[in-house]
Amino acid sequence: MRWVCVTVTGPMEDRYEPQTFESRWAEDWNARRIYAAPELPGEKPKRFVMEMFPYPSGDLHVGHVENYSIADAMARYWRMKGFEVMHPMGYDAFGLPAERRAMQLGIHPREATITNINQMRSSFLRLGFSYDWDREVISCEPEYYRWNQWIFLKLLDNGLAYRTKAAVNWCPVDKTVLAKEQVVNGSCWRCGSEPVVRDLTQWFLRITNYSDRLLDDMPRLRWKDSLLAKQRHWIGRSRGAEVTFVLKTKDGKKTIEMPVFTTRPDTLWGATFFVVAAEHPSARDLVEGSGQEKDFDDFVRRVRQQTEVDRMAGTGARLGAELPAVAINPVSGEEIPVWAADYVLMGYGTGAIMAVPAHDQRDFEFARQYKIPIKPVIAPDDQPFDEGTVLEAPYSGPGRMIHSGPFDGTRVDPETREGIDKVIDWLQSEGKGSGAINYRQRDWLVSRQRYWGTPIPIIHCEDCGEVPVPYEQLPVVLPDQADYTPKEDAVSPLAKNEEWVNVACPSCGKGAKRETDTLDTFFDSAWYFLRYCDPKNEEIPFDASKANAWGPVDFYFGGEEHAVTHLIFARFFTKFFADQGWLNFEEPFETLFNQGYVTLVGKDMSKSSGHIIEAAGTIDRFGADAARVFMLFCSPPADDYDFDADGQDEIGRVAFRWLSRVWRVMGEVSDHPPSDELSRVLHRTVKAVTEDMEVFGLNTAIASLMTFVNEVTKSVGPPPKQAAETFLKLLAPFAPFITEELWHRYGNEGSIHFEQWPDYDEKLASPEQVTLVLQVNGKVRDKVQVTPDINEEDMRELALSNEKVRSHLDGAEPKKIVVVPPRLVNVVV
Numbered sequence: 001m002r003w004v005c006v007t008v009t010g011p012m013e014d015r016y017e018p019q020t021f022e023s024r025w026a027e028d029w030n031a032r033r034i035y036a037a038p039e040l041p042g043e044k045p046k047r048f049v050m051e052m053f054p055y056p057s058g059d060l061h062v063g064h065v066e067n068y069s070i071a072d073a074m075a076r077y078w079r080m081k082g083f084e085v086m087h088p089m090g091y092d093a094f095g096l097p098a099e100r101r102a103m104q105l106g107i108h109p110r111e112a113t114i115t116n117i118n119q120m121r122s123s124f125l126r127l128g129f130s131y132d133w134d135r136e137v138i139s140c141e142p143e144y145y146r147w148n149q150w151i152f153l154k155l156l157d158n159g160l161a162y163r164t165k166a167a168v169n170w171c172p173v174d175k176t177v178l179a180k181e182q183v184v185n186g187s188c189w190r191c192g193s194e195p196v197v198r199d200l201t202q203w204f205l206r207i208t209n210y211s212d213r214l215l216d217d218m219p220r221l222r223w224k225d226s227l228l229a230k231q232r233h234w235i236g237r238s239r240g241a242e243v244t245f246v247l248k249t250k251d252g253k254k255t256i257e258m259p260v261f262t263t264r265p266d267t268l269w270g271a272t273f274f275v276v277a278a279e280h281p282s283a284r285d286l287v288e289g290s291g292q293e294k295d296f297d298d299f300v301r302r303v304r305q306q307t308e309v310d311r312m313a314g315t316g317a318r319l320g321a322e323l324p325a326v327a328i329n330p331v332s333g334e335e336i337p338v339w340a341a342d343y344v345l346m347g348y349g350t351g352a353i354m355a356v357p358a359h360d361q362r363d364f365e366f367a368r369q370y371k372i373p374i375k376p377v378i379a380p381d382d383q384p385f386d387e388g389t390v391l392e393a394p395y396s397g398p399g400r401m402i403h404s405g406p407f408d409g410t411r412v413d414p415e416t417r418e419g420i421d422k423v424i425d426w427l428q429s430e431g432k433g434s435g436a437i438n439y440r441q442r443d444w445l446v447s448r449q450r451y452w453g454t455p456i457p458i459i460h461c462e463d464c465g466e467v468p469v470p471y472e473q474l475p476v477v478l479p480d481q482a483d484y485t486p487k488e489d490a491v492s493p494l495a496k497n498e499e500w501v502n503v504a505c506p507s508c509g510k511g512a513k514r515e516t517d518t519l520d521t522f523f524d525s526a527w528y529f530l531r532y533c534d535p536k537n538e539e540i541p542f543d544a545s546k547a548n549a550w551g552p553v554d555f556y557f558g559g560e561e562h563a564v565t566h567l568i569f570a571r572f573f574t575k576f577f578a579d580q581g582w583l584n585f586e587e588p589f590e591t592l593f594n595q596g597y598v599t600l601v602g603k604d605m606s607k608s609s610g611h612i613i614e615a616a617g618t619i620d621r622f623g624a625d626a627a628r629v630f631m632l633f634c635s636p637p638a639d640d641y642d643f644d645a646d647g648q649d650e651i652g653r654v655a656f657r658w659l660s661r662v663w664r665v666m667g668e669v670s671d672h673p674p675s676d677e678l679s680r681v682l683h684r685t686v687k688a689v690t691e692d693m694e695v696f697g698l699n700t701a702i703a704s705l706m707t708f709v710n711e712v713t714k715s716v717g718p719p720p721k722q723a724a725e726t727f728l729k730l731l732a733p734f735a736p737f738i739t740e741e742l743w744h745r746y747g748n749e750g751s752i753h754f755e756q757w758p759d760y761d762e763k764l765a766s767p768e769q770v771t772l773v774l775q776v777n778g779k780v781r782d783k784v785q786v787t788p789d790i791n792e793e794d795m796r797e798l799a800l801s802n803e804k805v806r807s808h809l810d811g812a813e814p815k816k817i818v819v820v821p822p823r824l825v826n827v828v829v
Contacts, residue, residue, distance in 0.1 A: 015660075027125075034751060046083065048529075049555045049557075051089075052525075053091055060124075073628075088532040090136055090138060098452060099452035099484075110480065127624045128736040150541060162203070169183050174486070178445075179522070196305065197304040202445055205572075222590060236441060241433045243268065243433035248326060250326065260352050263438075264359065265433065269329075272374065274327035274352070279303075280340070318369055320341040330432045357372065359395055381400065397414070399412065400412070455514070459513065461507065468506075476514070492517050525569070530577070530583075557593050593638070598631075601643070625737050636699055637698055670718045673720055682708070683764035728743055729752060773824050775826040800817075
């Protein structure tokens with residue numbers, strides 16, 4: 001038999017030294033733009049694959065490598081499967097993370113951001129990610145944020161943008177307001193500090209106009225259930241009733257009608273007090289002239305020092321102030337006291353509630369703290385309440401109504417709404433209320449008092465009011481000013497740039513001033529995926545035909561932490577664009593894959609603290625393929641992974657050593673065909689890897705490839721070229737450099753990454769056969785080969801039809817048949 005070594009660049013080196021060829025291939029792929037997608041998908045089925053674009057706040061660590069390697073492996077797989085793949089990359093370059101990083105370094109945000117982008121781009125190229133660099137998007141460039149401003153004006157034209165004074169969350173560290181979605185567990189989403197409440201005039205977007213659609217379209221999304229649950233909870237749609245209480249001061253001089261929303265109108269007869277938010281303007285009106293003004297103002301100041309999460313917490317001591325007023329219950333006519341309390345917020349419902357302590361936990365705690373009566377009006381089916389019943393806890397389950405006028409004895413169930421709709425119908429017929437739907441979600445606050453962001457395209461004129469910058473004058477370019485430090489006065493640093501601020505009013509021509517707030521960075525990321533479809537367009541944000549041809553995004557990779565920020569904002573924008581006729585789809589991301597977290601000794605990796613394993617250092621020591629392979633092999637992609645203190649060496653021990661073995665085993669190939677046994681192993685490997693790729697089982701796919709290499713090493717001499725090439729194609733999505741290098745050393749033309757994904761023969765790929773022993777009365781009569789997954793019924797039939805078994809039965813009927821799958825059948829006669 002003749003053995004041959006197929007090479008292109010000369011004899012095979014003994015050692016696997018990826019530094020000798022990885023950079024060469026990276027430069028070649030980039031120079032030839034081999035991963036550039038066409039303007040339109042064409043005849044092939046399309047795959048729009050992308051990751052959440054990164055903040056350019058520094059270079060990559062190995063945690064980043066995992067996310068990008070998952071997406072790239074899948075993009076490469078789909079490309080080899082015959083899809084037209086668009087796999088773009090860009091940078092979320094405006095906003096707090098980039099600006100804070102610049103301030104730490106003591107350099108201008110633009111300089112820091114562009115430097116970091118160049119560094120990250122270089123790392124992406126070193127890692128061999130198959131991005132279409134012709135579609136690169138950088139959100140801090142005027143050619144991008146011009147379209148932020150254009151979209152803002154379109155929202156304004158459609159009544160979806162407005163400016164108003166409101167109580168907002170202010171981050172004392174980042175010195176800017178935060179949208180409600182950016183306060184996570186009571187802390188700023190970026191720095192972790194506790195926000196404080198301030199009254200500011202801000203710009204909002206009416207995302208609440210889309211609340212129903214955001215909820216109702218969720219079933220079409222292939223997203224994690226936990227992520228969708230977060231969005232459902234955040235939007236918080238609830239059915240109930242709206243009823244109006246009449247509030248009047250005790251001196252009878254003031255009367256106020258105040259509506260409340262309740263999901264439990266069946267408990268109206270149990271309201272024993274009425275609560276308004278401390279900040280509610282009507283609360284101050286009721287106090288005015290009573291002599292309690294100073295005490296009330298002190299109370300409001302104490303309330304506003306709390307975080308929203310603290311105020312919404314279910315139990316604990318509460319801040320409350322009884323107001324000099326009573327409320328008249330519309331269903332009973334009863335007068336009940338009026339309180340201001342910390343656990344009612346202006347941003348939820350109407351800013352007021354009817355308090356039913358017998359059937360609500362927070363009302364119950366407040367009533368016990370301030371010694372307010374507790375009156376049960378729903379009795380459990382098996383526990384009748386009477387006038388003397390003292391509740392140890394509120395009751396919120398099903399039961400029958402008591403002390404409830406015309407509804408005494410009516411059965412209610414909050415889960416099935418039994419009885420509740422009957423109460424709503426009665427309220428409506430009596431003119432005392434109506435059915436209503438309420439939402440937890442608030443409008444999106446987009447104003448930021450920072451320098452590094454998209455200038456809001458509005459001019460303030462004393463005569464004309466808020467005047468949009470004409471579309472033809474966009475972009476409003478962010479000035480390159482020296483003073484960009486945020487201020488405690490809640491005014492953007494841009495306000496001090498008089499040359500930039502002072503302009504002529506586009507409407508009347510008189511002197512006016514620019515809006516100095518900038519847009520929330522999540523505005524940038526709410527539509528960037530559409531710009532990828534048409535990144536060079538200078539007339540509109542994107543051409544509809546291109547966006548509709550490529551969109552929606554088929555597979556989106558990123559973290560679950562953006563459940564109620566970026567992801568919900570992107571869904572809102574997509575629906576708005578569809579309403580304008582720009583898109584023929586209403587959901588931006590068909591399938592969303594959330595990768596696990598990568599930590600180091602149990603702690604999050606942080607570039608600012610230096611608690612990281614640098615990607616660059618890992619690539620320098622072991623190569624990009626080793627970094628990629630390890631991060632894909634170390635755990636299932638959706639699971640978390642924690643590195644030990646010597647994590648970088650772990651990559652070397654596992655991935656580098658295995659790739660070194662691949663280099664040795666596959667470095668020389670023969671021209672003889674695969675043996676029957678190797679052919680079966682090869683087809684089983686193709687099937688296993690293909691099936692794993694279809695379900696994102698990247699770690700198990702690599703494990704199958706490791707098993708194949710083990711099988712090859714059992715043979716004498718170099719592996720057959722046919723088997724080696726098939727193996728390289730399977731490995732290519734995970735380790736693009738070593739596979740390209742060996743592919744060309746075998747004498748092949750063109751890139752392995754555009755080869756067709758291998759097929760397998762189902763018969764050859766079926767499980768290995770095992771020996772089934774056939775016995776009669778415990779004695780072996782025959783042995784046959786069967787598949788391991790054979791079922792018991794088939795084993796019985798095979799035994800009874802076997803000639804050798806039948807000859808020993810001699811026509812007798814079996815008393816029993818003992819079956820031990822898949823190894824033994826014993827026929828007892």
